[in-house]
Amino acid sequence: FAVALLVRTSHAFVTSSNPPKLSRNICAASIDTALLSSTTTHDDDEEAVLSLPMFINESEQLSKRPASSLSPQKMILIAKRFLASNGGLGGDPDMLSPSFTFEGPVVGPLSKTEFVGAIGSVDFNAAFPNFTSEFYGFHIDPFEGDRVWYTARGKGKNTGPLVPFVPESSGTGQMVVNPPQVCSLTIEHSTGLISKYTIGYVVDRTVGNTGGLGGLYGILYALGRPLPFPEANPWKKSIQYDLFQKIGGLLQKLQ
DSSP, rough: HHHHHHHHHHHHTTSSSOOOOOOHHHHHHHHHHHHHHHHHHHHHHHHHHHTTSSSSOHHHHTHHHHTOOOHHHHHHHHHHHHHTTTTTTTOOOEEEEEEEEEOSSSSSEHHHHHHHHHHHHHHHHHTTTTTTEEEEEEOOOOOTTTTOOOOOEEEEEEOSSSSTTTTTTTTOOEEEEEOEEEEEEEEEETOOOEEEEEEEESOOOTTTSSOOOOOOHHHHHTTTTOOOGGSSSSSOHHHHHHHHHHHHHHHHHOO
């Protein structure tokens, strides 16, 4: 019995020298069916995801704007012309609406007169003659059809004065690398003039060497000339927030 069992078990692990041959057509058909099923499932899943209401159909939303609205292409061109008017800073007063306001994370709102005066008081081109502005991702807000959003970066070496912050004629010699900052220009459809300008909203404070700051405050920090107040310096955890986190961690351990 033991010998018979051993032989029978051995036969179970022996591969036949003449295994049955499956039709190539049957194999190919099975593979095609499996791939088609997988692709169909994937397509259905993709369609289900893309049809979720959380993902806005921007074209459809923009089509709801009044017929008198400026085209997205025209609005983006106006935005780019404005930025190009002062080496990437913008500031052409002829392109600004009388009701214009400027605003940053901790600056403003500034009126048209205040903004033009502030821009005119700083000679950025003298401080950074070879600064490279980097603007991209221009698009129209689907909910605010008169607003152009874009992302700004930029880098350059300070080789000239930035009065009154850097009075030295040769500058600091420091390199500035800006983090990505979300900016916007709101444009009046009836006049083509800019009614609002927002800049400096950093979206990744780990990029660049400005300490996570945008706008002029970030540039001054990178140059080693930060202004003497918290808003013009890198973020630091407050005592209250630190205490809040420690209490939260302790409560989690007690659960």
